[in-house]
Amino acid sequence: MEFLWVLIAVAMMGFVLLPVIRRRRGMIEQVPAGHPDAADPADYGFVREEELDVRMPGPDHDLLDVLDLVQRTQDYKAASQLLAGTEAEGELRWQRVQAFAGAASLELKERPGGVGEVPGGQWLRVWRAEQPKDAGGAAVHAEFLVQQAWRTSTPGTDDFRIIMEEARAACGDAALLAPGDPIPYIVELSVARGLGYSESEFDQLWLKILDRAPSHMGAHLAALHYWCEKWHGSREQAYSFAEAAAARAPRGSLLAAMPLFAVFEHLPEVNLVRGFYQSEVVTKAIHGALHAVHSARPDDPMLAHVRHLLVFFLVRAERWGEAMNQLIHIDGHVGALPWTLSADPAAEFAVYRALAVAGYEANGGSPATLPH
Numbered sequence: 001m002e003f004l005w006v007l008i009a010v011a012m013m014g015f016v017l018l019p020v021i022r023r024r025r026g027m028i029e030q031v032p033a034g035h036p037d038a039a040d041p042a043d044y045g046f047v048r049e050e051e052l053d054v055r056m057p058g059p060d061h062d063l064l065d066v067l068d069l070v071q072r073t074q075d076y077k078a079a080s081q082l083l084a085g086t087e088a089e090g091e092l093r094w095q096r097v098q099a100f101a102g103a104a105s106l107e108l109k110e111r112p113g114g115v116g117e118v119p120g121g122q123w124l125r126v127w128r129a130e131q132p133k134d135a136g137g138a139a140v141h142a143e144f145l146v147q148q149a150w151r152t153s154t155p156g157t158d159d160f161r162i163i164m165e166e167a168r169a170a171c172g173d174a175a176l177l178a179p180g181d182p183i184p185y186i187v188e189l190s191v192a193r194g195l196g197y198s199e200s201e202f203d204q205l206w207l208k209i210l211d212r213a214p215s216h217m218g219a220h221l222a223a224l225h226y227w228c229e230k231w232h233g234s235r236e237q238a239y240s241f242a243e244a245a246a247a248r249a250p251r252g253s254l255l256a257a258m259p260l261f262a263v264f265e266h267l268p269e270v271n272l273v274r275g276f277y278q279s280e281v282v283t284k285a286i287h288g289a290l291h292a293v294h295s296a297r298p299d300d301p302m303l304a305h306v307r308h309l310l311v312f313f314l315v316r317a318e319r320w321g322e323a324m325n326q327l328i329h330i331d332g333h334v335g336a337l338p339w340t341l342s343a344d345p346a347a348e349f350a351v352y353r354a355l356a357v358a359g360y361e362a363n364g365g366s367p368a369t370l371p372h
Contacts, residue, residue, distance in 0.1 A: 041350075041357045043367050044324075046331045052346040056099065057336035058304030063096050067103055076127035076137070083136030088181045091301040094218045097136070097183055100124075101143035105151060138174035139183045145170055146190045155194055164194045182212035182219065189222040193231055202226055217254050217302040220245050221261060228265045238262045246288060256292035257306045260285040264309060264338065277316040286313050290322070304329075308336040308349075315352045320359030324370055327353055 042048070056063070066078045079100050086093040107120025124144060127137040145167035153160040168191045174184035185208045192202050202223075209219050220242075227233035227241045242262035249255035263285045268276065276282065289310050296303050307326045314323035331353070339345035360370070 135178035142170035257289035323356040
């Protein structure tokens with residue numbers, strides 16, 4: 001996938017300067033910056049690239065307030081209280097566990113600690129020491145270890161395996177503290193991928209999640225990685241898993257968008273032409289995701305994830321108006337696939353946003369014609 005993004009970057013170098021894209025007679029052309037025909041995302045009320053929030057796919061003001069407080073004071077108590085008040089089976093708790101773990105992991109990377117220096121993420125260590133039976137803290141610690149393994153070591157190495165084994169033990173501890181909570185098992189899905197669980201071992205783990213949260217979108221996305229061709233499955237197994245999830249999705253569930261994520265995980269590395277993105281397989285997956293978005297609750301925590309991926313595919317398929325309709329809902333936040341695979345998620349998102357604006361205007365669109 002990293003190679004794919006290198007190719008995309010090369011193919012789109014001409015679009016890096018956002019103000020130099022214009023529309024004319026259905027075509028997208030480059031013009032000098034400041035040209036009166038230049039398409040400008042700001043005309044649509046979109047935020048400036050440097051103001052895009054790379055931490056999350058969409059707004060969660062309670063989480064951001066608590067994260068700010070925890071990192072400013074290095075006191076974990078607000079995080080503990082927030083997780084305790086968040087529904088265990090829901091998507092929001094999983095996202096918040098990931099966010100707290102990610103914050104601690106990034107803090108540690110920035111401040112690894114040295115002689116006389118307190119390492120970053122110390123609040124998480126204090127949390128586990130002072131509240132060893134806090135299920136939320138245990139889940140965050142397990143996810144922290146998983147993120148540390150992927151961030152600091154290479155899969156297959158001794159260092160990676162040691163951290164992942166520690167994460168597996170932490171998942172078991174967290175599960176004992178909250179028997180009905182699916183989160184420890186969802187965290188373990190990443191451990192299963194990293195340590196190469198057998199298919200039977202993985203199936204046993206997956207059944208534990210289905211018993212607790214059968215329609216959990218975040219869990220399905222984590223499981224999809226295991227079945228992908230680049231890990232322990234194949235394109236066929238990944239597609240089958242995604243299509244089965246979509247077929248049994250209850251009304252209003254975003255699981256109907258799973259095939260689009262499966263397509264994304266198996267994008268051909270050298271096929272960047274429009275034809276692929278307008279193929280039957282991709283078109284069917286896009287339509288499934290669009291249907292899921294239209295049917296979902298407006299406050300579904302996973303809705304932004306699907307919208308972000310739709311922007312990528314709709315722009316690639318040159319379905320400009322539909323891409324713009326997704327952008328007006330998610331603009332301002334870029335902490336989601338596919339942007340997070342880039343070294344600069346905000347810049348990657350901004351390129352696609354500028355292309356959508358230019359394509360929309362090239363086909364007669366304007367700020368006045370875009371529904372809000």
